[in-house]
Amino acid sequence: MDVMDRIKQAVEENAVMIFMKGEPKMPMCGFSSQAAQALMACGKEFGYCNVIADQEVMANLPRFADWPTFPQIYIGGELIGGADITVELSQNGELQKMVDAASVAKA
Amino acid sequence: MNMQTQIEAKLNQSFNINFLEVVNETHMHNVPADAESHFKVTLVSNDFEGKMLVARHRMINKTLAEEISNIHALALHTMTEEEYFKKFGKIPESPQCMGGGA
Numbered sequence: 001m002d003v004m005d006r007i008k009q010a011v012e013e014n015a016v017m018i019f020m021k022g023e024p025k026m027p028m029c030g031f032s033s034q035a036a037q038a039l040m041a042c043g044k045e046f047g048y049c050n051v052i053a054d055q056e057v058m059a060n061l062p063r064f065a066d067w068p069t070f071p072q073i074y075i076g077g078e079l080i081g082g083a084d085i086t087v088e089l090s091q092n093g094e095l096q097k098m099v100d101a102a103s104v105a106k107a
Numbered sequence: 108m109n110m111q112t113q114i115e116a117k118l119n120q121s122f123n124i125n126f127l128e129v130v131n132e133t134h135m136h137n138v139p140a141d142a143e144s145h146f147k148v149t150l151v152s153n154d155f156e157g158k159m160l161v162a163r164h165r166m167i168n169k170t171l172a173e174e175i176s177n178i179h180a181l182a183l184h185t186m187t188e189e190e191y192f193k194k195f196g197k198i199p200e201s202p203q204c205m206g207g208g209a
Binding site for chain 1: 160161164165168172176180181182
């Protein structure tokens, strides 16, 4: 499957999806770590892709949603942003609402 | 021009700025001593009024596209003047004089 199709599929099939450096329980970047922790704190399942282990995704993800950096977090098929946005939404309680809404819609 | 100055200059050109702070955080990372790789931007501007965080970050990403391609990390914190006031209870502080006018 073409890499852009793989990214599209991951974003569409997972209510919450993070493309990060490393894995949620073994992050390899401070920003990826913060974002993954914010998602884990929401208590819902989420999909993840380790872009260090998938160089093709790493090289092509920036043009998928015209976003130049990692991590990238998608909720309900939409890019919500990177680590700073995810942490800020987590702190003001919005992230939980967004994750809950997307998870219900997907179930 | 170093990277920090370049980032400040580009943002100054592109935004109506109430407060801008660019911090070089490279020393917090395991990189060569002369590297300029990790930066944090705090930008308070009423240009962000009515815009979601993702849109605000896109505005900065576009302005700093060239710089982003040459550094490893750019942390972004974006607020309107009102949001800053709500969060910190005061208007953004101007930086201290550092003696440059003497």
